[in-house]
Amino acid sequence: MLIKNASDIRSSEITPQNVYLNRRKFLTGVAVAGAAAVAGRGIKELMLPSMRASAGQKIDGIQKSALSTTEKITPYNDVTHYNNYYEFSTEKEEPASLAKDFKTRPWTVKIDGAVKKKLEFGVDDVIKFATPEERIYRHRCVEGWSIVVPWVGYSLSELIKKAEPLGKAKFVEFITKYAPNEMPGQRREVLQWPYVEGLRMDEAMHPLALLCFGMYGEALPNQDGAPLRLVIPWKYGFKSAKAIVRIHFTDSQPMTSWNLANPPAFGFYSNVNPNVETYHSQAYERRLGEFRPRQTQMFNGYDQVAGLYSGMDLKKNY
Numbered sequence: 001m002l003i004k005n006a007s008d009i010r011s012s013e014i015t016p017q018n019v020y021l022n023r024r025k026f027l028t029g030v031a032v033a034g035a036a037a038v039a040g041r042g043i044k045e046l047m048l049p050s051m052r053a054s055a056g057q058k059i060d061g062i063q064k065s066a067l068s069t070t071e072k073i074t075p076y077n078d079v080t081h082y083n084n085y086y087e088f089s090t091e092k093e094e095p096a097s098l099a100k101d102f103k104t105r106p107w108t109v110k111i112d113g114a115v116k117k118k119l120e121f122g123v124d125d126v127i128k129f130a131t132p133e134e135r136i137y138r139h140r141c142v143e144g145w146s147i148v149v150p151w152v153g154y155s156l157s158e159l160i161k162k163a164e165p166l167g168k169a170k171f172v173e174f175i176t177k178y179a180p181n182e183m184p185g186q187r188r189e190v191l192q193w194p195y196v197e198g199l200r201m202d203e204a205m206h207p208l209a210l211l212c213f214g215m216y217g218e219a220l221p222n223q224d225g226a227p228l229r230l231v232i233p234w235k236y237g238f239k240s241a242k243a244i245v246r247i248h249f250t251d252s253q254p255m256t257s258w259n260l261a262n263p264p265a266f267g268f269y270s271n272v273n274p275n276v277e278t279y280h281s282q283a284y285e286r287r288l289g290e291f292r293p294r295q296t297q298m299f300n301g302y303d304q305v306a307g308l309y310s311g312m313d314l315k316k317n318y
């Protein structure tokens with residue numbers, strides 16, 4: 001898989017220089033890893049089912065989605081080697097190697113709080129609850145870079161409905177894995193651990209909100225959020241929590257890791273809004289693999305969510 005996209009890889013003139021330089025460093029490693037993967041296929045097939053659903057495994061029965069953009073997809077190598085994942089590192093090039101041995105099985109997901117049915121599932125059961133769809137979404141990071149990724153998953157609402165939230169459930173909190181032995185970044189207090197994110201109920205129920213377990217037709221690589229993450233394409237990337245272990249329904253707006261870390265910079269809503277300056281200007285973005293900056297679109301171009309915020313001042317509720 002890693003080798004497959006080598007032809008997509010352009011040169012330094014279209015990529016931020018640090019990404020490019022780092023990419024050249026790992027390409028040698030990629031070639032070796034690719035050869036090892038082919039040679040190791042026999043071993044992979046002999047593994048127990050519970051160990052099989054690991055990064056790179058093909059996902060069967062994926063349906064195309066009408067919610068996909070037709071824009072050019074960002075090369076796999078960029079999406080898997082330029083990650084924000086503070087549980088592993090604050091350096092974007094490091095999660096790929098530091099998350100390599102992170103254990104994503106067995107993995108339990110709990111659903112609790114203001115629900116009729118408190119539930120607990122193994123992640124492989126969660127993955128099977130609905131038909132996997134390929135959703136090609138734009139993804140915009142608050143630091144000014146963006147990517148276009150063929151994620152695989154299904155609408156978060158499908159899972160939420162199973163728990164039958166009560167009327168008083170106004171918000172959903174996503175609590176992620178706490179495992180400092182495996183996640184070296186958690187041994188430093190760069191954020192409050194575990195990483196927590198939240199959505200209002202109507203945001204979480206919007207069909208675009210994706211419960212994601214794959215990308216590029218395969219199981220998610222660890223650095224991209226395996227085994228289960230969110231992808232909320234109209235919000236800045238940090239709302240898309242990785243490595244989810246608990247989904248908790250509440251009547252009040254939850255505190256989130258970034259909001260706790262720096263309240264003036266990171267609001268709860270965090271809709272992509274080119275008219276709000278956080279600690280970076282949000283007016284432009286640079287897509288990984290491109291040189292020319294693009295103008296950032298309100299809601300990242302996902303105008304169909306605008307109705308969720310009618311009557312709200314999105315400069316104040318950033």
Ligand code: MTE
Nearest residue numbers: 083084085086141176195237238240241242
């Ligand atoms: N989830 C967890 N658990 N930990 C993190 O540090 N970083 C967030 C988000 N989800 C983060 C996380 C941020 S800041 C961004 S921009 C996106 O993940 C990056 O997702 P990507 O690596 O798939 O591009």
